[in-house]
Amino acid sequence: MSVAGVGEFGLIDRVTARLSYGPKVLLGPGDDAAVVAAPDARVVASTDVLVEGRHFRRDWSGAYDIGRRAAAANLADVVAMGADPTALLVALCVPAGLSAGWVEELADGIGAEASGVGASVVGGDMSASPTLTIAVTALGDLAGRTPVSRAGARPGDLIALAGRTGYAAAGFTVLSRGFRTPRLLVEAYRRPEVPYPAGPLAARLGATAMIDVSDGLLADLGHVATASGVAIDVERDAFDVPPQMRDAAQALGVDPYAWLLTGGDDHALAAAFPPATVLPDGWGVIGRVTEGAGVTVDGAPFDGPAGWDHFR
Amino acid sequence: MSVAGVGEFGLIDRVTARLSYGPKVLLGPGDDAAVVAAPDARVVASTDVLVEGRHFRRDWSGAYDIGRRAAAANLADVVAMGADPTALLVALCVPAGLSAGWVEELADGIGAEASGVGASVVGGDMSASPTLTIAVTALGDLAGRTPVSRAGARPGDLIALAGRTGYAAAGFTVLSRGFRTPRLLVEAYRRPEVPYPAGPLAARLGATAMIDVSDGLLADLGHVATASGVAIDVERDAFDVPPQMRDAAQALGVDPYAWLLTGGDDHALAAAFPPATVLPDGWGVIGRVTEGAGVTVDGAPFDGPAGWDHFR
Structure with a gap:
């Protein structure tokens, strides 16, 4: 069935039913916003967007792999600061004729990449769009560590x-x-x-x-x-x-x-x-x-x- | 000049130069990820996406107003949990022929709506796309308050x-x-x-x-x-x-x-x-x-x- 046939709320229900939530998730999907533990009292946050035809092609990659890659691009940004990833939020824009099964596989890929590193998908948004687009935001916890920016390299390093x-x-x-x-x-x-x-x-x-x-x-x-x-x-x-x-x-x-x-x-x-x-x-x-x-x-x-x- | 003429990094530089950063921003745009204060040790997070033709029309609204609305939709989700908004991240997909000035005005609108409520734009991503798409993630701090979900209403309230x-x-x-x-x-x-x-x-x-x-x-x-x-x-x-x-x-x-x-x-x-x-x-x-x-x-x-x- 197409995403238009399933409808926005139906699709959100299908996707969230496939996700699992780690202990850092204090309130998961389904409300106005999620609540995630940030025990370090700082949160690391990064956003990346993938656009069909530019960052991926459906004839080159399956939905599951595209999901893993969308999550990986963001989770990598968080670990590159020295932080432990805690949560992902996913904004998904899909053509109305795309199959709901494709979206479910995408969600499985995102969820698998996240859970492999201890993070959970805690929220998101969906809309129809002529262009399949996946925007992911990753959050992370520094666990007391100093964030490692791009700016500290010194001669001799x-x-x-x-x-x-x-x-x-x-x-x-x-x-x-x-x-x-x-x-x-x-x-x-x-x-x-x-x-x-x-x-x-x-x-x-x-x-x-x-x-x-x-x-x-x-x-x-x-x-x-x-x-x-x-x-x-x-x-x-x-x-x-x-x-x-x-x-x-x-x-x-x-x-x-x-x-x-x-x-x-x-x-x-x-x-x-x-x-x-x-x-x-x-x-x-x-x-x-x-x-x-x-x-x-x-x-x-x-x-x-x-x-x-x-x-x- | 078009966004293609300015280029991805040029456009990011133009946009970030127009933003201002409040005291909650420990590390702003320009690195792999931002670092935002989360003094409550919990972070509230919500994502919304706006797609041209579905959520806005450029002939009905100027870039500045579209930016304000994109930010407002997310900031409203954060305050609806009872939290104070702290930060926004923006994933922006724009047609290559769009003028860089339009994107700058959009950024001004997003920044104005955020700063009006004490939040800052701390990061984002940009890509070319046939479909103008704005995905915003808002973060917030509960300042010790219990998050107000949708689930607590009781008969008599x-x-x-x-x-x-x-x-x-x-x-x-x-x-x-x-x-x-x-x-x-x-x-x-x-x-x-x-x-x-x-x-x-x-x-x-x-x-x-x-x-x-x-x-x-x-x-x-x-x-x-x-x-x-x-x-x-x-x-x-x-x-x-x-x-x-x-x-x-x-x-x-x-x-x-x-x-x-x-x-x-x-x-x-x-x-x-x-x-x-x-x-x-x-x-x-x-x-x-x-x-x-x-x-x-x-x-x-x-x-x-x-x-x-x-x-x-």
């Missing part, structure tokens, strides 16, 4: 990465050219594997700056460099090109380092740490902070494509 | 209203028929006057249930009746039909009580109070809670139109 980069971009390129394999890359595009625990862990270890890699590693390190008033140099040899990516790059005539260094959507975390920091498992050094401005690769500007601008 | 109903619906009807006056009604549609302080005040006075009137008074009281397991009777004589509304209703062949009792979008607040409550200025009794189920007007079902379903 290590630059380290948790999670992978370039896989989703490679999967996107593969799908754009009409292929459905290699599976490793296509699945990475469909469902990012965000290194959630690495964010709060970095905050506890004294990370001086941190960012969710969503515009591409060099572009996002550029945001850190600008906010911190420093330069960042990345070592190309710190990145492995996995065989599937190497083969796909060769077949498609692409430089795999363009994927690794400028591809977004894997939602890795990049952070600066004081030089004496012993990094835990999951974090690997990829560069250094120096005095100056801008981002370089092995001391020189990278001549690949720049990051993503959502209006161009 | 008074039903009271703060703010006005039917004005926005009348303005919408007037605009739909191609008129631009009476100004009172058209302006009420363009820019709701939400009785913000009445929400926290009602919570302090012991309101047993409260709701933001956005689907229409009878529909929203129906949500309270269902959640509370009670019946609600509304007195028709409690409502004044202002002369401009009476004249417009006569000219258009509409029952003005259909506007007053079933029109949304004024964002009045309706609440139940224990019967001995002395209501302060701004709140007026409009009915009673009884045992049973459903909502009646002077003891009988209202035979006007039902509330609004955003898929129909």
Whole structure:
């Protein structure tokens, strides 16, 4: 049945019946607003919007995976501040002819990604729209930690990465050219594997700056460099090109380092740490902070494509 | 210049430069996430989405008023829980050809409505989209008060209203028929006057249930009746039909009580109070809670139109 057939309130009932609520949810969906525990007396909040045709395609990804990715994009922003995600709110705009089952699968994906990191979907809104649009807001609790902004990197700091980069971009390129394999890359595009625990862990270890890699590693390190008033140099040899990516790059005539260094959507975390920091498992050094401005690769500007601008 | 010409980051810079930040904003826009004070150790959160052609029309309302209304719809949800609004996050999807100036005016309207109630715009996201869409999330602080849900009304309670109903619906009807006056009604549609302080005040006075009137008074009281397991009777004589509304209703062949009792979008607040409550200025009794189920007007079902379903 279509969403128009089920109706707004019917669809909201169907979706909320599929969700589960953790102990931080003091009042869940169904009222004017939700009430979420914020034991730290501060709340971390971030919003991201996904638009069909621009951030996802229904012929490339199923509803469940689109839901997981919509949630992941926001949850990654919260852990990139060093916070523990607590709640999501979802504004969903759907064509009236879309099936209610598609929306239920989307909700399942959002709910699964949230509950995997201890967060719950606590509220939202739905409307018909010609353009399928998913706007998610994530909330988080700092548990006493200092929020890790983009602005604290200092010359001498290590630059380290948790999670992978370039896989989703490679999967996107593969799908754009009409292929459905290699599976490793296509699945990475469909469902990012965000290194959630690495964010709060970095905050506890004294990370001086941190960012969710969503515009591409060099572009996002550029945001850190600008906010911190420093330069960042990345070592190309710190990145492995996995065989599937190497083969796909060769077949498609692409430089795999363009994927690794400028591809977004894997939602890795990049952070600066004081030089004496012993990094835990999951974090690997990829560069250094120096005095100056801008981002370089092995001391020189990278001549690949720049990051993503959502209006161009 | 168009938003595509300015670019995503350029437009974000233009918008954030126009905003101001209150003392609750510990970290504002420009990082992965914002950090907002939540001194109560609980945070109230609500999301609403406005879609062009469905919730607003650019030929009926200017960008500034659309911004005020987008913010008002969310801030009203927060005060309807008895909380003080602290922050807004805004996900904005705009056609690439829209002028950057339109977006700036929208941001000014959102910022003005927020700052009028002590809240700040702390973050957001922007994307191009064929459909102009504004998703707003509002956060609030309960300041030690018990959240006032829809579920606590008890037989014998008074039903009271703060703010006005039917004005926005009348303005919408007037605009739909191609008129631009009476100004009172058209302006009420363009820019709701939400009785913000009445929400926290009602919570302090012991309101047993409260709701933001956005689907229409009878529909929203129906949500309270269902959640509370009670019946609600509304007195028709409690409502004044202002002369401009009476004249417009006569000219258009509409029952003005259909506007007053079933029109949304004024964002009045309706609440139940224990019967001995002395209501302060701004709140007026409009009915009673009884045992049973459903909502009646002077003891009988209202035979006007039902509330609004955003898929129909």
